[in-house]
Structures are given as structure tokens and as C-alpha cells.
Amino acid sequence: MPSFLDFVLVTDPIASIASSLAIEQMCAKRQRPNLLITGTPGVGKTTFCEALASRSGLQHVEVSKLVREKRLYREWDDELDCSIFDEEMVQDALEPLLERGGCLLDFHSSSFLDENDFDLVIVLRADTSVLYDRLEKRHYPESKIKQNVEAEIFQSCLDEAQEAFEETTVSIWELQHDTEEHMEDALERAQPSPQHANCLHCSAIPDTLDTPTVSTEGVCVKVHLVIASRQEGCTSCQKSKWQKHRALQEKLSLILFCLLSCVCVSVFFSFLFCFSLLFLGKLTRSINECVLLSSCRCPCQAGRHCRPLAACLNRTNHIKG
Ligand SMILES: Nc1ncnc2c1ncn2[C@@H]1O[C@H](COP(=O)(O)OP(=O)(O)OP(=O)(O)O)[C@@H](O)[C@H]1O
Structure with a gap:
């Protein structure tokens, strides 16, 4: 007592x-x-x-x-x-x-x-x-x-x-x-x-x-x-309570920071993935075009504006499609 x-x-x-x-x-x-x-x-x-x-x-x-x-x-x-x-x-x-x-x-x-x-x-x-x-x-x-x-x-x-x-x-x-x-x-x-x-x-x-x-x-x-x-x-109790609060706060902010970082990283990689897909799509299309251009010979050296070449390309595309 x-x-x-x-x-x-x-x-x-x-x-x-x-x-x-x-x-x-x-x-x-x-x-x-x-x-x-x-x-x-x-x-x-x-x-x-x-x-x-x-x-x-x-x-x-x-x-x-x-x-x-x-x-x-x-x-x-x-x-x-x-x-x-x-x-x-x-x-x-x-x-x-x-x-x-x-x-x-x-x-x-x-x-x-x-x-x-x-x-x-x-x-x-x-x-x-x-x-x-x-x-x-x-x-x-x-x-x-x-x-x-x-x-x-x-x-x-x-x-x-x-x-x-x-x-x-x-x-x-x-x-x-x-x-x-x-x-x-x-x-x-x-x-x-x-x-x-x-x-x-x-x-x-x-x-x-x-x-x-x-x-x-x-x-x-x-x-x-x-x-x-x-x-x-007492004041020291208050202090230790405050310290405990502070430690808890720090832990919470760390968790929040990790979560935010994860979200940011995943957003970044999703964008990267989309861009790579777009880029790859464009790349394959240009390669295809090159392949087609090389398989169709231009008789007049007029490049893309050459009608026979365009017809050839269309045909080849059609055949490929
Ligand atoms: N510590 C003590 N030593 C000697 N005598 C005491 C002590 N405390 C109280 N007394 C005596 O005991 C008697 C009763 O005390 P008191 O009136 O304070 O009691 P009480 O608990 O208040 O009683 P009630 O609830 O009936 O009012 C008084 O005559 C007082 O002088």
C-alpha cells in the first residue's frame, strides 16, 4: 500500500x-x-x-x-x-x-x-x-x-x-x-x-x-x-510518450514513403512499357517497309512516288496480309 x-x-x-x-x-x-x-x-x-x-x-x-x-x-x-x-x-x-x-x-x-x-x-x-x-x-x-x-x-x-x-x-x-x-x-x-x-x-x-x-x-x-x-x-513520462509517438510517426512516414515510391516506380515502368511497345511497333513497320522496298524494284528511280513501285508495294502488302 x-x-x-x-x-x-x-x-x-x-x-x-x-x-x-x-x-x-x-x-x-x-x-x-x-x-x-x-x-x-x-x-x-x-x-x-x-x-x-x-x-x-x-x-x-x-x-x-x-x-x-x-x-x-x-x-x-x-x-x-x-x-x-x-x-x-x-x-x-x-x-x-x-x-x-x-x-x-x-x-x-x-x-x-x-x-x-x-x-x-x-x-x-x-x-x-x-x-x-x-x-x-x-x-x-x-x-x-x-x-x-x-x-x-x-x-x-x-x-x-x-x-x-x-x-x-x-x-x-x-x-x-x-x-x-x-x-x-x-x-x-x-x-x-x-x-x-x-x-x-x-x-x-x-x-x-x-x-x-x-x-x-x-x-x-x-x-x-x-x-x-x-x-x-510526469514530464519524463510525457517525454517518453512523445518519443514513442515520434518513433511511430517515423515508421508510418517510412511506410508511406515506400508505398509512394512503389507507386511511382510502377507508373514509370508502365509508361516505359507503353513507349517501348509504340517504339517497337514503329520499328517493325519501318523494317517491313524496308523489306518491301527492297523486294520491289523501282524502274524509274522515283522512289515512293513511282506508280509501278506503289502498285508493287500494294500487291506485296496484299499478298503478305
Ligand atoms: N488519532 C486519535 N488519537 C486519539 N484520539 C482521537 C484520535 N482521533 C480521534 N480521536 C478522538 O476520538 C473521538 C472521535 O473522533 P471524531 O469525532 O473525529 O470521529 P469521527 O470519525 O469524525 O466520528 P463521527 O463520524 O461520528 O463524526 C474524539 O473524542 C477525538 O478526540
């Missing part, structure tokens, strides 16, 4: 990097990446998102809060004492945010989300005893705690995310999130670190990452670069 290091958030003012090709390609899709942070309730999604948002400048979108505030539900679960969110209503509410990009979407469910809206999925995991304690502190009823702990044991959120994004190139990272150290470790690694922004195609470090700087309201350059690399390849 790729570590969080492979997806480091590097922030940089957009103006300084807008000229880079990778960024331009990435911007064509959406200005900033969307990350889905999912996991069983209590694994620490909100805590992680808040910390990540403050470091990366991405916007923390807490979907469960949105559901409560905007009443994006039509049903209520009496047993678990919670709302059953309405997928369509939530989708509609999220659409403008996700279109704009730069969201850290925090929600336990992922099956109803559009796979094209996300660039990375992080599934947080917690040890069952840790999760139990956290939920107990929330004074959840026993049945609700049990249900959530069971969901964590059966890795329901991970399975759901894997199913939702299985047909895509979106990476799904499973991160343990039991302790402060776990979180600190993940966030610590999220510091600018160009050597970790390897291209997913060729493992090269994208050229545009040589001088990353941090700004609180910056853009996740490295995330973008990883995304761009995943989709298009």
Missing part, C-alpha cells in the same frame, strides 16, 4: 506555479483535489480532517453536520436515534462544493458518491477497543456502540469504498488512527517533501516540484501533481 508519503500535501501560491504544464492539465479538471475521508463513526475522521484542513488549506466538509443542519433526510432511525440521510439530497448539496474542488469530505458512507468527484480516498481505521471507548464517551446506547464496533470489525467502510471506487484509478489508503501519534505521524509526513511526489507511472520526481513552499491558503500542489501524474504521467 502506498504510504501517506506518496501523497504529501505541498502548498504553494497558485501564481508561482500556474505556468507549469502539470498544473494546467490538472486545473482543466478542477482547481483543487477532493479527498474523501471515510471510516466508521468514531475512528477520528473529523479530528483528522480538521488538522489536515488547517495544514493544507482544503475545506473540511462534515457531511453528517450538513445532513443535520440542512435536514437532508426523510427518515429517522428510532433504535439508533439518528437520521437516515437521503442520498439524492446529500448529492445535490455536495455538488457545487465538489465541482469547485479543494474539499476534505468527511463521511462514513461512500457508495452513493460520484467516483469522478474524488482524487483520493482515505479510510481511517481504529482498534475495536479504542473505538468502543470513544463511542462510550459519547454516551451512545450499547446497541449503537455494538453496531459501530461490528462495522469496524467487518471493515464495512473500507469494503464500501473499495466497491465504490473499484473501477477507477482513485487510490484508497487505509490508515490506522488509534492514537495521537498515529495522527501526528500522518500529519508530520504531510509536510512539503518533494522526494515523495513520485510519478505513479515511472516513479520519477516531477520537475515542477523542485522548490515547494508552504502557504496557509495555498494549493495542494503535490496532490495535484500526483493526480496529474496519475492521469497524464
Whole structure:
């Protein structure tokens, strides 16, 4: 599994990097990446998102809060004492945010989300005893705690995310999130670190990452670069792709040249053949004439204008024909 290091958030003012090709390609899709942070309730999604948002400048979108505030539900679960969110209503509410990009979407469910809206999925995991304690502190009823702990044991959120994004190139990272150290470790690694922004195609470090700087309201350059690399390849990938294209082009032009040469040569030889036929025809006719002239003697030395000779030639022709 790729570590969080492979997806480091590097922030940089957009103006300084807008000229880079990778960024331009990435911007064509959406200005900033969307990350889905999912996991069983209590694994620490909100805590992680808040910390990540403050470091990366991405916007923390807490979907469960949105559901409560905007009443994006039509049903209520009496047993678990919670709302059953309405997928369509939530989708509609999220659409403008996700279109704009730069969201850290925090929600336990992922099956109803559009796979094209996300660039990375992080599934947080917690040890069952840790999760139990956290939920107990929330004074959840026993049945609700049990249900959530069971969901964590059966890795329901991970399975759901894997199913939702299985047909895509979106990476799904499973991160343990039991302790402060776990979180600190993940966030610590999220510091600018160009050597970790390897291209997913060729493992090269994208050229545009040589001088990353941090700004609180910056853009996740490295995330973008990883995304761009995943989709298009890094500059060296592009170069090798271009070289491959060039080689293919050269081969095609060679084949075309050979074909054209063949056509030209065959046209030339056909003309040559026709001319030779014409020439040979004329030659045989003149030889015939010479033969005829030699077999018919002119009595008056008047050549072709001699009537008896003409009569002789006609006769001979007739006899020959
Ligand atoms: N890495 C961590 N180490 C220690 N405690 C943590 C960690 N992450 C979260 N917690 C604690 O666990 C509790 C639950 O965290 P949090 O509310 O972030 O979970 P959640 O997954 O967002 O839950 P929900 O889906 O219900 O909103 C909080 O009291 C928080 O302080």
C-alpha cells in the first residue's frame, strides 16, 4: 500500500506555479483535489480532517453536520436515534462544493458518491477497543456502540469504498488512527517533501516540484501533481510518450514513403512499357517497309512516288496480309 508519503500535501501560491504544464492539465479538471475521508463513526475522521484542513488549506466538509443542519433526510432511525440521510439530497448539496474542488469530505458512507468527484480516498481505521471507548464517551446506547464496533470489525467502510471506487484509478489508503501519534505521524509526513511526489507511472520526481513552499491558503500542489501524474504521467513520462509517438510517426512516414515510391516506380515502368511497345511497333513497320522496298524494284528511280513501285508495294502488302 502506498504510504501517506506518496501523497504529501505541498502548498504553494497558485501564481508561482500556474505556468507549469502539470498544473494546467490538472486545473482543466478542477482547481483543487477532493479527498474523501471515510471510516466508521468514531475512528477520528473529523479530528483528522480538521488538522489536515488547517495544514493544507482544503475545506473540511462534515457531511453528517450538513445532513443535520440542512435536514437532508426523510427518515429517522428510532433504535439508533439518528437520521437516515437521503442520498439524492446529500448529492445535490455536495455538488457545487465538489465541482469547485479543494474539499476534505468527511463521511462514513461512500457508495452513493460520484467516483469522478474524488482524487483520493482515505479510510481511517481504529482498534475495536479504542473505538468502543470513544463511542462510550459519547454516551451512545450499547446497541449503537455494538453496531459501530461490528462495522469496524467487518471493515464495512473500507469494503464500501473499495466497491465504490473499484473501477477507477482513485487510490484508497487505509490508515490506522488509534492514537495521537498515529495522527501526528500522518500529519508530520504531510509536510512539503518533494522526494515523495513520485510519478505513479515511472516513479520519477516531477520537475515542477523542485522548490515547494508552504502557504496557509495555498494549493495542494503535490496532490495535484500526483493526480496529474496519475492521469497524464510526469514530464519524463510525457517525454517518453512523445518519443514513442515520434518513433511511430517515423515508421508510418517510412511506410508511406515506400508505398509512394512503389507507386511511382510502377507508373514509370508502365509508361516505359507503353513507349517501348509504340517504339517497337514503329520499328517493325519501318523494317517491313524496308523489306518491301527492297523486294520491289523501282524502274524509274522515283522512289515512293513511282506508280509501278506503289502498285508493287500494294500487291506485296496484299499478298503478305
Ligand atoms: N488519532 C486519535 N488519537 C486519539 N484520539 C482521537 C484520535 N482521533 C480521534 N480521536 C478522538 O476520538 C473521538 C472521535 O473522533 P471524531 O469525532 O473525529 O470521529 P469521527 O470519525 O469524525 O466520528 P463521527 O463520524 O461520528 O463524526 C474524539 O473524542 C477525538 O478526540
